[in-house]
Amino acid sequence: IPKQKLYQQVTSGLWISDGMLWLNYRDANDSASISYATFTPTDADIAAASVSDAEIRAYYDAHKDEMVRKGHGRVTVAEIPRTITAADSAAVLQHARAIRDSIINGAKFEDMAKAESTDSASAVRGGDLGKGLKGRFVPAFDNAAANLKPGEMSQPILTQFGYHIIRLDSRNGDTLALHHILLRIAQSDSSADRTDRLADTLSTMTASAETPEKFDAAVKRLGLKPFTTDVTEGQPLVYNGRSIPSVSAWAFGSAKVGESSDLFDNDGGYYIARLESLTPGGTPSLQASKNDIKALLARKKAIEKLADPAHKLAVVASAGGLEKAGQLLHTPVAKTDAFTRVSGLPNVPSSARIVGAAFALPVGTVSEPIVTDDAVYVIAVDRRVDADRKTFDAQKDQLRAQYMNSMQQSRIQEFVANLKSAAKITDRRKEIEAAMARTSS
Numbered sequence: 001i002p003k004q005k006l007y008q009q010v011t012s013g014l015w016i017s018d019g020m021l022w023l024n025y026r027d028a029n030d031s032a033s034i035s036y037a038t039f040t041p042t043d044a045d046i047a048a049a050s051v052s053d054a055e056i057r058a059y060y061d062a063h064k065d066e067m068v069r070k071g072h073g074r075v076t077v078a079e080i081p082r083t084i085t086a087a088d089s090a091a092v093l094q095h096a097r098a099i100r101d102s103i104i105n106g107a108k109f110e111d112m113a114k115a116e117s118t119d120s121a122s123a124v125r126g127g128d129l130g131k132g133l134k135g136r137f138v139p140a141f142d143n144a145a146a147n148l149k150p151g152e153m154s155q156p157i158l159t160q161f162g163y164h165i166i167r168l169d170s171r172n173g174d175t176l177a178l179h180h181i182l183l184r185i186a187q188s189d190s191s192a193d194r195t196d197r198l199a200d201t202l203s204t205m206t207a208s209a210e211t212p213e214k215f216d217a218a219v220k221r222l223g224l225k226p227f228t229t230d231v232t233e234g235q236p237l238v239y240n241g242r243s244i245p246s247v248s249a250w251a252f253g254s255a256k257v258g259e260s261s262d263l264f265d266n267d268g269g270y271y272i273a274r275l276e277s278l279t280p281g282g283t284p285s286l287q288a289s290k291n292d293i294k295a296l297l298a299r300k301k302a303i304e305k306l307a308d309p310a311h312k313l314a315v316v317a318s319a320g321g322l323e324k325a326g327q328l329l330h331t332p333v334a335k336t337d338a339f340t341r342v343s344g345l346p347n348v349p350s351s352a353r354i355v356g357a358a359f360a361l362p363v364g365t366v367s368e369p370i371v372t373d374d375a376v377y378v379i380a381v382d383r384r385v386d387a388d389r390k391t392f393d394a395q396k397d398q399l400r401a402q403y404m405n406s407m408q409q410s411r412i413q414e415f416v417a418n419l420k421s422a423a424k425i426t427d428r429r430k431e432i433e434a435a436m437a438r439t440s441s
Contacts, residue, residue: 029387031338032358039376041302049298071233071281073251078226081269092185096156096163119182127179130401134174199270203263212258215274247273310369310376317366322380349374
């Protein structure tokens with residue numbers, strides 16, 4: 001299926017209505033600020049709470065389906081990175097300049113974007129990035145775009161994503177309409193060949209070996225520096241901010257401790273893992289869960305007991321204000337800066353119920369005690385500012401473009417992930433290489 005047609009099929013049917021767009025805008029722009037008092041149980045309060053075996057059993061029976069634990073393992077990973085050299089970067093820059101020259105000499109920008117750009121989401125639209133406010137892209141890209149005149153095309157601009165050729169289509173204040181072509185920096189053919197040969201050697205020496213010694217011998221011979229890290233069942237392995245493909249799924253498949261994996265690869269390089277240890281997941285027994293459940297129930301009881309002093313504070317505060325009530329009852333009262341439903345209260349644990357109350361109660365109202373998993377709160381709504389509908393209406397089109405682009409990207413990523421999970425891949429590289437060698441001999 002042609003790339004553009006596939007993109008249209010995957011993203012068809014996506015739309016966000018004015019009503020939903022307004023709700024999202026309000027969540028991000030309605031603001032409130034509150035005063036609040038916190039009642040937090042002490043260690044002594046928790047220790048004094050009595051929890052019976054019957055209560056532990058009842059909790060376990062009611063919640064054991066929620067207590068399923070994921071498996072955990074430990075792996076050592078040998079990596080052969082696809083190292084990008086200065087020559088690789090220079091070659092991509094030269095190609096970007098050649099594309100720009102072609103456009104200057106009459107080639108259509110949109111056609112070049114469809115043929116050359118590695119940003120698949122915008123390439124199918126001829127490089128169209130839509131309209132949006134300055135600041136939506138990384139600084140190097142943003143600054144280059146802001147310095148263009150309508151109709152002008154930039155020189156190749158380097159960002160962490162590669163080289164961009166940017167065209168400014170129109171400007172309305174800080175709102176820019178843009179097209180771009182992205183060329184990612186990748187290894188040259190000669191560099192990639194060297195990496196592939198090294199990976200093949202590692203695979204020949206190590207892949208699917210059942211004895212740990214083969215892995216150690218291979219990494220020593222090839223001068224690799226493996227790393228050891230933890231993996232969690234159902235979660236991809238991420239190490240130092242980098243995604244390591246397939247290792248986690250392999251570890252929780254049929255792998256045995258001490259065994260080495262097949263050779264895995266992605267845009268970052270090649271990887272082989274050895275399984276060091278594995279703890280299967282599943283539902284823990286009552287005995288194994290007993291101490292954790294007891295601690296949880298004891299804390300819950302200690303928190304519930306704090307509802308009485310919290311209620312007393314709320315009653316006093318309803319007459320003279322929360323701050324004055326805090327002074328009379330020797331209870332500290334804190335104040336927040338303005339926050340939104342989206343930002344929440346980052347320094348307040350389990351703040352969802354508090355945020356909900358802050359936008360539901362009238363300004364000046366003192367709440368009833370709000371019991372959370374961590375403490376009991378009493379709040380007073382000091383100020384609230386509603387989002388401006390006129391500002392929203394003025395930005396509605398560009399907001400819709402941003403949401404639609406985000407929704408499209410999510411749909412594409414989901415499609416690719418499902419495609420990979422359903423694909424059955426047979427590695428026949430060695431057979432092809434052998435056939436090529438026979439042909440050339």
